[in-house]
Amino acid sequence: MRKKISPYFIVGSIFLLVIVLSCILGLLGAGPDPEKTNSASKLMAPSMSHLMGTDNLGRDVFARVLSASKYTLLISFAGVTVALVIGTVAGMLAGYFGGIWDRIIMLLGNSVMCFPGILLALVAVAVSGPSLFNVIWALGLVFAPTFARVYRTEVIKIKGRDYILHAKILKVNPIRIMAVHIFPNAFAQIIPAIVIGLANMTLSESAMSYLGLGVQPPKASYGKILSDAQSYITAAPWLVIFPSLMLVIYILGLYFISEGIRGDK
Amino acid sequence: MSYIDYILKVNDLSLDFGSESSKTLHDISFDLRKGEILGLIGNSGCGKTMTSLSVSGLLPKEARITSGNIIFDGKDLLKLSEKEMRNIRGKEIAMIFQEPYTALDPLKTVYKNLEEVLTEHEDLTKDERRQRITGMLRRVGFEDADIILGRYPHELSGGQRQRVLIAGACLLKPKLMIADEPTSSLDTVTSMSILELIKSLCAEFRMSVLFISHDLSVVGGICDRVIVMQSGKIVDSGNTFDLLYNPINPYTAGLLSNSRLDPKILDLKFNKPSFSSECILRVTGLSAGYESSRGFRKVRNEVIHDITFKILNGECIGLIGSSGCGKTTLTRAVSGLIKPTSGTISDMKGRLGVVFQDPVTCLNPSHTVKWHLEEPLKANHIKLAPSELIKVTRSSLEAVGLEEKILGRKPSQLSGGQRQRVAIAMCLMLSPSLIIADEPLSSLDTTSGARILDLLSKINRERNTSILLISHNLRVIRAATSYVLVMDNGRIVEDGPTLNVLSDPKSECTKKLLLAEEKLHQNPDRNQFMTE
Numbered sequence: 159m160r161k162k163i164s165p166y167f168i169v170g171s172i173f174l175l176v177i178v179l180s181c182i183l184g185l186l187g188a189g190p191d192p193e194k195t196n197s198a199s200k201l202m203a204p205s206m207s208h209l210m211g212t213d214n215l216g217r218d219v220f221a222r223v224l225s226a227s228k229y230t231l232l233i234s235f236a237g238v239t240v241a242l243v244i245g246t247v248a249g250m251l252a253g254y255f256g257g258i259w260d261r262i263i264m265l266l267g268n269s270v271m272c273f274p275g276i277l278l279a280l281v282a283v284a285v286s287g288p289s290l291f292n293v294i295w296a297l298g299l300v301f302a303p304t305f306a307r308v309y310r311t312e313v314i315k316i317k318g319r320d321y322i323l324h325a326k327i328l329k330v331n332p333i334r335i336m337a338v339h340i341f342p343n344a345f346a347q348i349i350p351a352i353v354i355g356l357a358n359m360t361l362s363e364s365a366m367s368y369l370g371l372g373v374q375p376p377k378a379s380y381g382k383i384l385s386d387a388q389s390y391i392t393a394a395p396w397l398v399i400f401p402s403l404m405l406v407i408y409i410l411g412l413y414f415i416s417e418g419i420r421g422d423k
Numbered sequence: 424m425s426y427i428d429y430i431l432k433v434n435d436l437s438l439d440f441g442s443e444s445s446k447t448l449h450d451i452s453f454d455l456r457k458g459e460i461l462g463l464i465g466n467s468g469c470g471k472t473m474t475s476l477s478v479s480g481l482l483p484k485e486a487r488i489t490s491g492n493i494i495f496d497g498k499d500l501l502k503l504s505e506k507e508m509r510n511i512r513g514k515e516i517a518m519i520f521q522e523p524y525t526a527l528d529p530l531k532t533v534y535k536n537l538e539e540v541l542t543e544h545e546d547l548t549k550d551e552r553r554q555r556i557t558g559m560l561r562r563v564g565f566e567d568a569d570i571i572l573g574r575y576p577h578e579l580s581g582g583q584r585q586r587v588l589i590a591g592a593c594l595l596k597p598k599l600m601i602a603d604e605p606t607s608s609l610d611t612v613t614s615m616s617i618l619e620l621i622k623s624l625c626a627e628f629r630m631s632v633l634f635i636s637h638d639l640s641v642v643g644g645i646c647d648r649v650i651v652m653q654s655g656k657i658v659d660s661g662n663t664f665d666l667l668y669n670p671i672n673p674y675t676a677g678l679l680s681n682s683r684l685d686p687k688i689l690d691l692k693f694n695k696p697s698f699s700s701e702c703i704l705r706v707t708g709l710s711a712g713y714e715s716s717r718g719f720r721k722v723r724n725e726v727i728h729d730i731t732f733k734i735l736n737g738e739c740i741g742l743i744g745s746s747g748c749g750k751t752t753l754t755r756a757v758s759g760l761i762k763p764t765s766g767t768i769s770d771m772k773g774r775l776g777v778v779f780q781d782p783v784t785c786l787n788p789s790h791t792v793k794w795h796l797e798e799p800l801k802a803n804h805i806k807l808a809p810s811e812l813i814k815v816t817r818s819s820l821e822a823v824g825l826e827e828k829i830l831g832r833k834p835s836q837l838s839g840g841q842r843q844r845v846a847i848a849m850c851l852m853l854s855p856s857l858i859i860a861d862e863p864l865s866s867l868d869t870t871s872g873a874r875i876l877d878l879l880s881k882i883n884r885e886r887n888t889s890i891l892l893i894s895h896n897l898r899v900i901r902a903a904t905s906y907v908l909v910m911d912n913g914r915i916v917e918d919g920p921t922l923n924v925l926s927d928p929k930s931e932c933t934k935k936l937l938l939a940e941e942k943l944h945q946n947p948d949r950n951q952f953m954t955e
Contacts, residue, residue, distance in 0.1 A: 320779040321787045324849070327758045327777050330802035342789035 167418025173411025177404065181231050184224035192221035193376040201394045211396040213386065222378050223401055229379040230408070233294055233372075234359040238352060240298025241359075245305025250336045250344075252306065253313025264310070267303035275300040276362050283371045293372050297359055308351045312344035353416035357409045364405060380405045429494075430598055430631045431455040431478065436491035438473060438482075447473050449655045450491070455599070460625055460632040462646035462663065464639050464678065466868040467839065470655040471635050475601045478633070479516055480508040496598060514544045517592035521604035523584035527576040533560075534572040537591050544595055555594065563590045563620055581746065582613035586620065593624055600625075601633045606641070607866070610746040610895040615939040618645050637868035639675070640682040640944045643667050651675050681873040683944075684902040689873055691880045693739045694887065696905055700735040702770050703856050703889055704757070707731050709766035711756040725764060726752040727913040734857060736772075737887040739879075741904030741921060743894060743936060749913040750893050754861050757891075773857070776850025780862035782842040786834040792845050793830040796820075799852045819851040822886075823878055840871030847878065857889045858882070864899060876903060897940045901925060909933050 184192075196216035204211045210219035252263040270278065282296035316322060317340065325339050364381030366372040373379040378386075380401045387397035431454060438448040448470050455461045465471045476482045478493055480500060493500040496515065500508065512518075520526045527536050537556045541547055547555070560568035563586045576584060585605060592600055602621060606614035622645050625632050634646055642649055643663055650660040651674065659672035670676040680688040712725035727749040734740055744750050755761045757768060758777050779785045786795060796816050800807065807815065820827060823844040834842055843863060850858050860879065864872035876899065882888050892903055900907055900921060907924050909917040911932035917924060928934045 319784040320781055321785055323755075323760060324777060324779065324785065324846075325798070325802070326760055327775065328799050328802045328853075330798070334802070339787055343787065 164418040166414045170411045170414030170416075170418055173407045173414065177227055177231065177408045177411065180224050180404070181227040184221075184226075184228040190218040190221050192217060192225040192378070194218075201390060201397075203394070204396055210400040211394065213383075213394070213397055214390055219383075219397060219400055222383055223380075223404055226378045226380050226383055226401065227404065229290070229373050229377060230360055230363065230381075230405075233290070233297070233363045233379065234356045236294045237297040237301065237359045237363070238355045240295055241301035241355060242305055242348075242352065244298065244302035245307075246309055246341075248302065249306035249309025250313055250340070253310040254317060254332065254336055254340070256314075260310070263306070267306050270300065271303045276365055279362060279366060280369065280371055283366065288371045288374055290373060290377075293363065293366060297362055297366075300362075301355055301359060304355065305348065305351060308348055309344060312347050313340055316340050316343050350416045350419050353412050353419070357412040357416075360405070360408060360412075380408075428457045429454050430457045430496060431633070432494040433474075433478070434492050434494070436474070436477060436493065437489045438470075438477060439487055439489055440485050441487060446489075447486075447655050448477075451652075451655075451657055452491075453650050453657065453660065455631050455633060457598075457631055458625065458629045459648065460622065460634055460646045462642035462649040463633060463635045463652065464637065464642060464649055465652035466637055466678075466870050468654075469652045471652050472603060474652070475518075475603055475633060475635055478599075479512055479518055479601055480505075481512075481518075510544075513540065513597075514595045515597050516599045516601065517595070517597040518601045518603065519585070519588045519592050519605050521607050523581065523588050523608075524576060526588055527584060529576050531575075532572065533574050533576070533579075533587050536576070536587070537594060540591050540594050556590075559590045559594055560587070562624075563587075563593075564616070580613075581609050582617065585609065585613075585617050589617070589620060589624070593628065593630075596628050597630060599631045599633065601635070603635045604637070605634075607636070607638075611897070611943060612745050612935060612939040614641070615943045618943070621645065638682045639678045639869070640667070643944065644942060651678065678869060682869040684873060684876065684898045686902045689877060689902075691877060691902055693880050693883050693890075693903055693905065694737045696735050696738040700737055701772070702733050703736050703772040704734040704768070705770040706733070706757065707767050707769065709753075709756060709763050709768065711752060711761050711763040711766075713752075713761065723764070725913070727756065730766070730915055732908055732915065732918065733770075734889050734891060736856065737883070737889055738906065739883050739890045739892060739904050741892050741894065741900040741907040742910060743897065743900055743907060744910035744932065745895055745936065748910045748932075750910055751861060752913075753910070754859050754893065758859060774853045774855040776847075776853065776855035776858040778843070778846050778850060778858060778860040778863050781866055782839040782846070783866075785846045786837075786842055788834050790833070791830065792832055792834075792837075795845055795849055796830075796852055799849055803853065805853075815852060819848040822851055822882060823848045824874075838871070839867050840874060843867060843871070843875055844878065847875075847882070851882070851886075854886070855888060857891065859891045859893070861893045862895070863892075864894070865896065879903065895936075897925065897936060898944075909936075 194217065199212050199216045201214055202208055202212040208218050208220065210223060213219055213222070248263050248267065252260040279296040279300045282299070283292050286292045322335065322339055325335050330339070363372055363379060364384065367379045367381030368385040370385065373382050375382070383401040384398060391398050433454070434452050436448055436451040437446065439446040451474060463471045463474065473486070477488065478495070478500065488501060495511070503511070534556060538552055541552050541555065557568045557572065560571055565571045565586065579587065605621070606617050609617065621632060624630065634642060636642055646663050648660065648662050649666050650657050651672070652658065653674055659666070659675045666675060667679065670679055709730040710725055710728050712723060712727070715722050715724060730753060742750055742753070754777065756763050758775055796819060797812070817827065825841065825844050825848065829837070829841070837845065863875055867875065879890055879892070880903065883890050892899065894900055904921050907918065907921040908915050909924065909930060909932055911930070916930040916932050917928070924933060925937065928937055
């Protein structure tokens with residue numbers, strides 16, 4: 159029987175494709191220089207020469223949005239990777255060994271989860287100074303416990319199965335059991351968590367940039383453009399509409415994909 | 424009887440999954456009289472479950488009925504709307520399933536689980552509902568019905584859960600009950616009591632039962648008539664007596680000899696032990712159990728006590744006992760998964776292989792058969808030259824009767840019997856001196872089960888590998904083992920040569936098992952059929 163692909167998955171992929179394309183265009187340097195100011199053309203409405211208008215410094219919003227896609231994608235993917243690596247290792251150890259290891263690891267994880275994630279990331283970045291790299295690891299750390307939890311539950315479920323018992327009887331060493339016997343089976347369950355993680359990471363990053371602790375000017379992310387645009391929201395609504403639209407497309411795309419993956423099962 | 428009242432008539436039913444090649448049922452026709460128990464027998468994948476799902480209208484979405492009709496109580500079920508069907512299902516057609524655990528909502532108590540059935544279909548006050556449920560629970564054999572009401576499904580044993588499900592199915596006094604392998608996951612003693620219950624309820628409520636099973640010999644005591652299915656077709660039918668005493672159809676006869684596990688017919692030959700054989704495993708005074716933590720306190724819960732036995736080289740030894748007697752804990756202790764609290768395991772010669780009960784979870788779904796076969800070597804740091812590796816792999820596969828093309832497949836592409844074979848091949852890769860087989864047949868149909876037993880006998884004979892065969896099925900033990908241990912409540916209550924123990928049982932436990940076995944596989948009473 160042919161597997162039917164969920165329509166959610168298709169729509170989500172199209173949305174994501176839009177963002178990835180804009181990121182590629184940004185990398186190729188399409189359109190005018192996103193950082194070039196021009197005092198002669200401030201706050202111009204969308205037109206043929208400036209597809210999404212210009213901002214208060216006369217920079218082309220279309221070019222800025224393309225360049226912002228690049229940073230938003232970079233931060234969300236790098237952040238999720240950091241969170242995934244830490245979460246996988248911690249969750250595997252906690253779930254597999256149980257007992258005191260489980261308690262210590264989950265206590266650490268739960269302590270992080272007690273605080274609002276964004277607050278913790280803000281503190282971390284405020285202490286270590288705002289930079290692209292710091293935003294990535296701070297967000298990664300804050301999101302790691304979520305992945306650790308999903309992994310722990312999966313590992314506990316899987317480790318009671320006969321094939322793991324068999325591996326133990328064969329005296330396979332624990333690291334190998336975790337890496338080769340358990341990991342591939344647990345990973346299928348974590349894919350929806352990764353997709354949701356990407357969406358949440360992007361939202362947190364936007365919030366941090368909005369508060370001035372994310373990407374530093376003259377670079378831009380969606381959140382940064384929005385925060386710059388807030389004073390001109392009535393005079394030049396295109397400054398807000400276009401980057402928000404991109405953000406919505408990206409997040410919706412990710413949610414649709416996660417919905418689509420879940421629907422397949 | 425001149426006038427026969429039919430409750431269910433299925434005429435020329437065909438079913439496929441969207442294409443001609445996926446045809447699962449081919450022109451199935453049968454009927455079911457009022458108050459009759461009809462057995463539907465066949466190996467896995469023969470279409471018996473699809474037949475029952477067509478009757479209950481619970482077919483998967485992709486399934487398509489291409490011809491035929493199903494007349495239930497004068498109505499054509501295939502022409503009814505989903506709403507009308509829902510009313511009939513539950514109220515007039517009830518179902519019980521093989522795995523009672525997944526059929527009950529784990530978050531609701533027994534009372535809530537059963538109450539749902541009543542609120543859905545009938546208008547009763549709270550007191551009436553409670554009364555009816557308690558009454559029905561008593562009827563299915565719970566003397567302390569009031570206590571059971573407040574329990575959650577996980578607090579019940581497998582047999583108790585099946586009873587609760589049966590109570591739920593009978594609450595609305597249905598006209599037809601479909602029982603899909605209701606005893607396959609239960610041990611012999613419990614199976615027997617469940618079958619007796621179904622039979623007595625059937626007579627009391629004048630209910631018809633469509634009883635689905637893969638084990639032809641089990642239906643002797645319960646079914647009036649039997650139909651046998653093979654790859655989507657009905658190949659044989661008749662009254663139980665004729666079918667069991669004088670099977671004419673060769674397929675039926677094959678099923679019967681597989682389920683009876685007659686060593687002569689199946690040509691099972693196990694090694695005869697000689698007393699001079701070397702001892703390869705000696706277990707002395709072994710006690711073991713599990714630790715659980717309550718807050719900061721550790722609670723030790725000892726499951727097996729003071730177990731002593733030895734296994735000789737090349738011997739096939741049996742271990743019997745009903746579920747929960749500690750058989751699995753013993754396996755785990757012997758294979759080193761849990762530390763014994765006292766006692767010793769000594770004289771361990773050579774390696775140990777273990778074959779588990781459940782063919783679904785015994786293989787890792789992410790990896791291929793090839794990976795599975797190589798893993799035991801990698802784990803034990805045995806490095807072989809590629810040509811050597813191919814040779815070992817090939818000989819293991821050959822020993823379990825699998826073809827080489829299977830190497831690239833993943834477990835999901837294999838049947839239950841094939842998976843069990845791969846698990847055995849995995850053990851063989853290390854040429855073990857002892858294989859512990861924990862209920863290796865109980866989740867397979869009788870044909871694959873008989874083949875696995877045959878395979879074990881071959882390994883035992885040709886490789887001189889000892890086998891510890893754990894089972895609750897006395898037929899398996901009788902057919903395969905020369906020495907047997909009987910376990911009850913974590914202790915070995917009896918041991919000795921198999922024939923002596925089974926013909927002259929000393930302990931209560933063995934007697935109980937033998938009695939259940941005899942009743943379960945009893946042949947139907949001739950008189951019952953003479954009166955018709």
